[in-house]
Amino acid sequence: MSAGLGFGPMTSASGRLLDQIRLFGVTARGHHGVFEFERREGQDFTVDVVLHTDVTAAAAGDDLSKTADYGVLAGTVAEIVRGEPVDLIETLAERIALACLEADGVLAADVAVHKPQAPITESFADVVVALRRERTITLERAPKEPVPIVLALGTNLGDRLMILRDAVKELRAAEGVELTAVSPVIQTDPVGGPDQPDYLNAVVLATTTLSARDVLALANRIEADHGRERVERWGPRTLDIDVISYGNLRSYDETLTLPHPRAHERAFVLAPWHALDGHAELLTDSGPQKVAALLEEAPDRLSLRHRPELSLEHWS
Structure with missing residues (x-):
């Protein structure tokens, strides 16, 4: 498990342990931060993601359409990192988590955003914001299509x-x-x-x-x-x-x-x-x-x- 993700497993309403799809180390250059030089020069951010889902149908039918495509997920994560700059990596992590929840069958997403080049004067190894967001958030979201x-x-x-x-x-x-x-x-x-x-x-x-x-x-x-x-x-x-x-x-x-x-x-x-x-x-x-x-x-x-x-x- 990524050092940035300390969340435990999740269970379904019936008590069944949910499956996980783990994607670690997606790295892309972004221009996020509160300082002007961060916005101008940019820096590398690394993202870890754990999707909580049920892969039973996909495994039984050997069917990619019934599970989250981690290739597509990696591209989505990198695109968000390279996209619109934000001040906080908390905001960046939130955006990535909500994008993960758009995938069919994903019930929750754990996201860790690493900022190892953060402008800190003391010696440090990494800065990480980790969060979990659950699908219930999408209950309030109107669909793009009927x-x-x-x-x-x-x-x-x-x-x-x-x-x-x-x-x-x-x-x-x-x-x-x-x-x-x-x-x-x-x-x-x-x-x-x-x-x-x-x-x-x-x-x-x-x-x-x-x-x-x-x-x-x-x-x-x-x-x-x-x-x-x-x-x-x-x-x-x-x-x-x-x-x-x-x-x-x-x-x-x-x-x-x-x-x-x-x-x-x-x-x-x-x-x-x-x-x-x-x-x-x-x-x-x-x-x-x-x-x-x-x-x-x-x-x-x-x-x-x-x-x-x-x-x-x-x-x-």
Whole structure:
């Protein structure tokens, strides 16, 4: 491990130790510093990077497209060092870390920036700024291009069909959201909690230019419009809208875990999703898995009742 990176390993939400891609010693000349001669003459900076990620899918398929390309990463780091001058190497390290988080599947990045020629009058070996930045930062960042999202809707109180229809209508009208498909309705038994009515469930596919956090805020706002109160975890509710996936983003943020941590075991999510896209995949801690295969193993699959007479698409 680089002398500049003293951070420990990271684990996923399920406790699995994350894999690492380590890139040490990327050296480029930059013009960073607070003194005029540093800006004029420049000096060499060396950068070490550790990416925390999951390489399961890439290793299983021997597929470069499913992992971070360290050749591209090295070029990106060097380009930032050679780029716009900043006063502090703290700022330089921050910029590099945020660039690392742009790579698909990278959940966190450790960055150390070395400035061995720093203008210090005393004898020294090196100056290093090291930091860790996690992917949760990107939850607030709007995408450059529309991102595909999957939303799961459910209700078991009030006029359930009308509530689902209204929710779809509100999603379709939301700025920054473009609905691409609305699933058939299925009826399911309630999960846990007290005796309560059956659920009506559906899945919506869409693309969005909103940030992941803004998609969650939109879902919560529509829930609130229909009187949703978060009182009992498994209790009845007028409307539940879960963000199942947001592109390839993985997040372990306590308010928005992506992909949804229990979607892989919920037939009431998997079945309507599969009805819309027979080739759909869900990213899990074991890598991407076919929704069809997950549905076959879902513990609640036998409780599903398809309700083809209950249409949402015609009302949206």
